[in-house]
Amino acid sequence: MRVEFSPDEFKVALATSVVVFGFDGENLKTLVAQKKGQPYEGAWIIPSCVVKADENPEHVAKELLVRATGQTDWLLEKLNVFADPYRNPVGRVVNIAYYCTVRLDDTLANNLQREGYSWVPASDVPILAYDHNEIMEYARERLKRRVKRRPIGFSLLPAEFTLNNIQRLYECALGKRFDKRNFRRKLLKSQLLIETDHFIRSSERAKRPSRLYKFNEKKYRTLSLRGYDFVYQ
Amino acid sequence: MRVEFSPDEFKVALATSVVVFGFDGENLKTLVAQKKGQPYEGAWIIPSCVVKADENPEHVAKELLVRATGQTDWLLEKLNVFADPYRNPVGRVVNIAYYCTVRLDDTLANNLQREGYSWVPASDVPILAYDHNEIMEYARERLKRRVKRRPIGFSLLPAEFTLNNIQRLYECALGKRFDKRNFRRKLLKSQLLIETDHFIRSSERAKRPSRLYKFNEKKYRTLSLRGYDFVYQ
DNA sequence: ACAAAAGTGTTACACTTACACCCATGT
DNA sequence: ACATGGGTGTAAGTGTAACACTTTTGT
Numbered sequence A, B: 001m002r003v004e005f006s007p008d009e010f011k012v013a014l015a016t017s018v019v020v021f022g023f024d025g026e027n028l029k030t031l032v033a034q035k036k037g038q039p040y041e042g043a044w045i046i047p048s049c050v051v052k053a054d055e056n057p058e059h060v061a062k063e064l065l066v067r068a069t070g071q072t073d074w075l076l077e078k079l080n081v082f083a084d085p086y087r088n089p090v091g092r093v094v095n096i097a098y099y100c101t102v103r104l105d106d107t108l109a110n111n112l113q114r115e116g117y118s119w120v121p122a123s124d125v126p127i128l129a130y131d132h133n134e135i136m137e138y139a140r141e142r143l144k145r146r147v148k149r150r151p152i153g154f155s156l157l158p159a160e161f162t163l164n165n166i167q168r169l170y171e172c173a174l175g176k177r178f179d180k181r182n183f184r185r186k187l188l189k190s191q192l193l194i195e196t197d198h199f200i201r202s203s204e205r206a207k208r209p210s211r212l213y214k215f216n217e218k219k220y221r222t223l224s225l226r227g228y229d230f231v232y233q
Numbered sequence C: 001a002c003a004a005a006a007g008t009g010t011t012a013c014a015c016t017t018a019c020a021c022c023c024a025t026g027t
Numbered sequence D: 001a002c003a004t005g006g007g008t009g010t011a012a013g014t015g016t017a018a019c020a021c022t023t024t025t026g027t
Helices: A057-069 A106-114 A132-149 A152-156 A163-174 A180-189 A217-225 B057-069 B106-114 B132-149 B152-156 B163-174 B180-189 B217-225
Strands: A013-023 A028-034 A048-051 A077-082 A093-103 A117-121 A160-162 A193-200 A210-215 B013-023 B028-034 B048-051 B077-082 B093-103 B117-121 B160-162 B193-200 B210-215
Touching: A013 A057, A013 A132, A013 A152, A028 A163, A048 A057, A057 A093, A057 A106, A077 A132, A093 A132, A093 A152, A093 B093, A106 A117, A132 A152, A132 A163, A152 A163, A160 A163, A160 A193, A163 A180, A163 A210, B013 B057, B013 B132, B013 B152, B028 B163, B048 B057, B057 B093, B057 B106, B077 B132, B093 B132, B093 B152, B106 B117, B132 B152, B132 B163, B152 B163, B160 B163, B160 B193, B163 B180, B163 B210
Parallel strands: A013 A093, A077 B077, B013 B093
Antiparallel strands: A013 A028, A013 A048, A028 A117, A077 A093, A160 A210, A193 A210, B013 B028, B013 B048, B028 B117, B077 B093, B160 B210, B193 B210
């Protein structure tokens, strides 16, 4: 068991990647970028950044998102480290990956487009450079677990949403279908939703408008404190 | 988004730590070591090791365990990375942590003692150097989740064990008590146990011997393949 | 009027929980 | 005989899953 470091052991570089998930009302999306410069020029990658030896990877990841979107309130969660010796051809680079969820809206989409990012369906991610598909897969699993265990879904939805929206989101995130009646019953029983007086038409073809709900944050905080878990599986 | 590395960004060192859990039939234990040399001489730490820039951290972690115990079949699971910039006073050291479970027996205990390791109760870990208490806490949570979700408990038990053993193990790992009748019913229904014809007396004071069971690995493999989750919470 | 999606209840079954006594054995 | 932990069953309640029709609205 050797835990002393000699100077020539400080030879590793750090990178950070952030998997961002968004939901457009229909499908779950994730953010990718196109790599400039060698190696892998033009290849798709997860938004990523070099971390210098004196930097905090989470800060660097946050700054990356702030620059890309102009938006400042990012709640990142550490995913894991990806550290295969030969994952990067230029040398030993250890990647510390994060993930987060975001409310997709037009301003955000436009800012990102200007910066060269694209949203792709989370269920159909292209081949990515390095080991980024592995990181993406890991993030996907984490999202599944989070969605099952707490009402994280709300961070992907607009402030007001329909029960159909949230059911669709859960179906995308977990990759299965739910019975409408059972889903609603369970969700409403949790008291995490507040019924509003607003209605919206889900599409051109839909005639009858559907009711909008909002997230009961106060209730959620109370439930969390008591160790409540949402659990939908 | 900068993903090009300049040579002077390869300045970070890697370490790996392995949290090892064992169960002695009564209590859940974890392995600690005493640090030699500065800094933190004599402090308790999680078994840890330097990872050179061309090494695979999981291999290094495995070798550490092989050296310490003489035992070679280690199934490590990556926990996470611990990468605060100032977690190590000698420079930027990024720690990639693993955990594993082991059947505690006398040979193992003796080998470890010779190497300067000690088992401490998992519920009462001393203050550790660096951010090792944080790593330990993280491992503890992971163990909880694993125990809930799959019959990982068996990897902590001897080949044959009593229902009281396994209940005690679950109670230690999850930090709560279970009703004996309900616990047994649930466990036996899962068909993951095979009843043997062997009996053992749990202690000097116990008069009636209790029946030994063994793990039904075949059944488990079938169930796993079908996406079965053990789930005890 | 019709097309489209919104919304709504009931029943059977499985699982969970709470609970207390007799049994087998060694001393 | 008694002390010790080993072992067992039942009933009430809760949650889950399967199932199809009516309502509202825009065109």
